[in-house]
Ligand SMILES: Nc1ncnc2c1ncn2[C@@H]1O[C@H](COP(=O)(O)OP(=O)(O)OP(=O)(O)O)[C@@H](O)[C@H]1O
């Protein structure tokens with residue numbers, strides 16, 4: 001897995017030897033992970049292996065006890081997920097952080113609402129801009145719903161997933177972390193999310209994709225990083241490994 005020199009120059013995310021302890025539990029021990037533009041890296045491992053903990057350290061939920069995280073070569077320490085989002089790191093969970101009672105547009109702009117001034121002074125929410133951005137973003141994802149202004153709580157899991165991905169695209173996220181995004185979806189919706197990952201990749205974004213589904217991993221990932229009980233168990237290019245080898249890395253022995 002040696003990177004080409006030209007790739008090394010444009011590394012987006014560089015996680016170096018991070019560790020995290022929760023009381024007596026060493027959730028992560030000296031784990032490193034690199035992410036290049038246009039690359040999908042799958043993060044695999046058994047329950048409790050440390051996958052979610054690693055993404056939460058990258059996305060500003062937890063501070064690392066040791067090691068460092070570099071974004072575009074600069075050491076970053078995000079104290080909140082908002083700070084990470086502003087730096088271009090978006091996280092998408094199955095039960096993702098959408099506001100159910102709000103529209104697609106309002107969700108895209110959640111926490112970053114555009115303001116316009118009426119009569120040159122009174123600040124009001126720029127709903128027209130939100131609606132236009134929502135239309136454009138969803139069209140870009142080739143995603144269609146009957147009512148763009150409906151609260152997203154009425155959408156299916158896959159549609160909500162698409163809204164979250166659309167939000168990451170709208171704000172130009174460079175790194176998109178997906179923690180089991182397809183776990184609770186039906187087969188057609190899973191396919192749609194996998195296709196959306198393909199479009200993120202085509203746009204040169206970096207995706208970290210956590211899944212227990214090896215078929216999904218082999219369908220979308222370029223590389224796979226396997227964690228076992230908080231440590232790096234191995235790393236492979238997808239075209240140079242097999243399901244069997246990955247399972248062996250996961251369970252050890
Ligand atoms: N907030 C927390 N407090 C205490 N322990 C935690 C906390 N979060 C995670 N852990 C522990 O850290 C270890 C790694 O958990 P983590 O959630 O990262 O695993 P995972 O690989 O995402 O597992 P899964 O596949 O089940 O989602 C586990 O032993 C877990 O119990």
Ligand SMILES: [Mg+2]
Nearest residue numbers: 051052053179
């Ligand atoms: Mg997890």
